[in-house]
Each structure stands twice: as C-alpha cells, then as structure tokens.
Amino acid sequence: MTLRGTSTIKDLYAEQFFSYRGRISDLYVYGSLGLGGGDTVLSPGCTGACSHIGGSNSGFKSMWSMAFNAYSNRDLKRDIHYLNENELSTNIAEQLHNLKPVTYFYKTEKSLGDREASRYDIRTVPHVGLLLEEMPEHLVSSEGGWSLNDSVGFLLVGARYLEDQNRAKDQKIKDLEDRVALMEQVLVDAGMIK
Numbered sequence: 001m002t003l004r005g006t007s008t009i010k011d012l013y014a015e016q017f018f019s020y021r022g023r024i025s026d027l028y029v030y031g032s033l034g035l036g037g038g039d040t041v042l043s044p045g046c047t048g049a050c051s052h053i054g055g056s057n058s059g060f061k062s063m064w065s066m067a068f069n070a071y072s073n074r075d076l077k078r079d080i081h082y083l084n085e086n087e088l089s090t091n092i093a094e095q096l097h098n099l100k101p102v103t104y105f106y107k108t109e110k111s112l113g114d115r116e117a118s119r120y121d122i123r124t125v126p127h128v129g130l131l132l133e134e135m136p137e138h139l140v141s142s143e144g145g146w147s148l149n150d151s152v153g154f155l156l157v158g159a160r161y162l163e164d165q166n167r168a169k170d171q172k173i174k175d176l177e178d179r180v181a182l183m184e185q186v187l188v189d190a191g192m193i194k
Helices: 087-099 148-189
Strands: 008-014 027-034 102-104 127-129
Touching: 087 148
Parallel strands: 008 027
Antiparallel strands: 102 127
C-alpha cells in the first residue's frame, strides 16, 4: 500500500512495515494500529511486553494522545517494599534536592526565521527539564532513556514527602503560636503589657 499526501486509515495491521527511506512523516490512523511480530519497533496491538516505540537514538519528534497509560497493578509487580520515614527523608529528599534543572533546545529544533525548518521543527521557547546523565539512576530506563513512568512515581513520592513535611511544620507553627499566646496572656494578666 502506498499513500501520498494526507491519508486517513481505519485500522492498520501489518506483519512488516516499511516506509520511504525509513521515515514516516505523518501517519494518521483512525481506529487501531497494530504491527505484529515479536520484537517490532511499533506494535501497540501485541500482547505482553513485546514492543518498543522508537529507540535510544531514534524516536518520534512529537506524539499526540488522549492518554498514555502505564501498568501499575500490584499483581504485575514483585519485591514490593514500602518506604519508611527514614528512607523518605534521606533518599527521596536528597535526590529531589540534588536535581539540576536546566533549560535547553534540542539540536534538531530550529529558530523561527530558519528557512529550512518546517513548522514541526520550530521551537521558540526553551524546554525545562533535566539532563539524562545527571538524573538519579532509577529514572533512567534500561534502554538508556528517561523513564517517564518512574519519574511520575518519584515525583508523587516526593510530593507526598513534602506534604508530610509541610503538615509537620504547620503543626509546629500552631504549637508555637499557642505558646506565644499563652505567654502574652500571662504578661497581660500580670499587668506587664496591655
């Protein structure tokens, strides 16, 4: 099947999928997309963990979706360990503190006035994030990329830790305010202040 221009496909399944010069510029599929065969590059239709989309040195420039869902069911996991307060305060807090935020442009992104840039290549504001080489190792996938799923988990745990810290500080502040109010009342009762 050869498609040119903008084509819409309803349900596409293939055992092998080749594109002109190994590149797909725009692929729109209405319905479902499945490419079969064990360890294919793009096969969301297969069952189990048998596929990858892109690789550490190649991938899509942008992907649009209504949702990206990750498995997180207990029955799919092993060696589950709940972090205790000490692990949260030492491991998670230290790793959050040691993150080195940066702004950057990808080398493939072009400036607005670049005549050779397509509208998909142009980026006018820098990205905000981290450099893979400076991330905590548990945020780096075994394939050498940034594990977004692990990052979300890490940030949720970090947010939980910070929320616990805020609640503890709020309680300390309330206790100190109560003590100050009591001391002020003692001074008022003694006639030392009005």
